[in-house]
Amino acid sequence: MSTLLIKNIGLLQSPVGSHPHKGAEQGENIKLKNAAVLCENGIIKEVTFEGKLPQGADDADTIIDAEGRLMTPGLVEGHTHLVFGGYRQHEIPLKLAGAGYLDILAAGGGILDTVRNTRKASFEELYDKAEGFLDEMMGLGVTTCEAKSGYGLDFENEIKMLKVVEKLNADHPMDVVSTFMGAHAVPDEYKGKADAYIDLMCDELLPYVKKENLAQFCDAFCEEGVFDVPQTEKYMKVAKELGFKLKLHADEIEEIGGSELAGRMGAVSAEHLIAIGEKGMAALQQAGTTAMLLPATSFYLGKTFAPAKRMIELGIPVAIASDFNPGSCPSLNLQFAINLGYLKYRMLPEEILTAVTINPACAIGMGDKVGTAEPGKQADFVIWDAPDMEMLCYRFGSNMALQTIKKGVLV
Numbered sequence: 001m002s003t004l005l006i007k008n009i010g011l012l013q014s015p016v017g018s019h020p021h022k023g024a025e026q027g028e029n030i031k032l033k034n035a036a037v038l039c040e041n042g043i044i045k046e047v048t049f050e051g052k053l054p055q056g057a058d059d060a061d062t063i064i065d066a067e068g069r070l071m072t073p074g075l076v077e078g079h080t081h082l083v084f085g086g087y088r089q090h091e092i093p094l095k096l097a098g099a100g101y102l103d104i105l106a107a108g109g110g111i112l113d114t115v116r117n118t119r120k121a122s123f124e125e126l127y128d129k130a131e132g133f134l135d136e137m138m139g140l141g142v143t144t145c146e147a148k149s150g151y152g153l154d155f156e157n158e159i160k161m162l163k164v165v166e167k168l169n170a171d172h173p174m175d176v177v178s179t180f181m182g183a184h185a186v187p188d189e190y191k192g193k194a195d196a197y198i199d200l201m202c203d204e205l206l207p208y209v210k211k212e213n214l215a216q217f218c219d220a221f222c223e224e225g226v227f228d229v230p231q232t233e234k235y236m237k238v239a240k241e242l243g244f245k246l247k248l249h250a251d252e253i254e255e256i257g258g259s260e261l262a263g264r265m266g267a268v269s270a271e272h273l274i275a276i277g278e279k280g281m282a283a284l285q286q287a288g289t290t291a292m293l294l295p296a297t298s299f300y301l302g303k304t305f306a307p308a309k310r311m312i313e314l315g316i317p318v319a320i321a322s323d324f325n326p327g328s329c330p331s332l333n334l335q336f337a338i339n340l341g342y343l344k345y346r347m348l349p350e351e352i353l354t355a356v357t358i359n360p361a362c363a364i365g366m367g368d369k370v371g372t373a374e375p376g377k378q379a380d381f382v383i384w385d386a387p388d389m390e391m392l393c394y395r396f397g398s399n400m401a402l403q404t405i406k407k408g409v410l411v
């Protein structure tokens, strides 16, 4: 048995429970002063506060002194496109000259450019690159993350991507949750034949991914000029019948009914939602679907920011993620998304902490294991170079994570 004591925590702040937090509960965190945590074999055993130490603290194998700082649960990154070949810096001059995200995609660039580079890349190349990203994320305080496929867009390359994620989850300290996103774009060889491409997904890829247990979740890009609502609905219905849990890229650029579809299909999360309207929000609220908001993408695409406060008011659980990908958000820094959540969504620090811990954890099927600092959960923590969440929300551009602890081990 190995034990870890983290002592002298100035403030231990965390949401409580294993369910998605909505409405007023989104802003409810426990705030324990002068706290300590005892962990046993990577699991939280006891949490104490007001200077009291857990039983058996004196015999702990390892002791970390937080020196009076803020400690929170490890951050949970709920939306990434972690595995990809190449980069897309050559798109910036096009963008600055006025080309929109969907214009670049329609001209065969954007996601399709990354598809060509991902197809060319070997398993090892993709693995090594993504492994580096996971290391960087951990240094920024992330201890659990989601990773979507969707740059292969054919049988061989989608499976290659999913196997990279499977191996990363097995080898890397990060918990990596896999999402199959075969319906991310229509590949070159299916240009003008989106329906036939959806059939390929429904007839071959989805059943194979399920049979091989390569992903628990399934996602699609429901967007003007990509997949329309009927195409997306067909794919989601097949996925649901096969037993996938559903996510959806909805209302990112145009409001074409993606959020309503996500609600109708009982999706676990609807993601982006920059262009969502009241009808879409009503659908998410009714279905209990989590809104996975990606403010760094709004920033990078020069778009408006999703109506996060209205969602909280309506009782929609709100999560915040990075959307790390080579096009619309080439940053994996979830701390920057926290800053934007504060300044642009105008969320409170407590609401933001919920949005980067328990709510994304629930949205990726990890709510019973991570996302709060409670006995029985994994000992995943961040000790911040800050006294409180307000400081973390306010400072930007520096890495405020001092120490990241994953399953009771300093990483």
Ligand code: NIG
Binding pocket: 081, 110, 111, 114, 221, 249, 252, 297, 323, 325, 326, 327, 328, 329
């Ligand atoms: O979430 N919108 C679709 N997918 C990604 C972008 C992928 C890319 O541009 O490579 C997103 O923004």
Ligand code: FE
Binding pocket: 079, 080, 081, 249, 323, 325
């Ligand atoms: Fe995305």
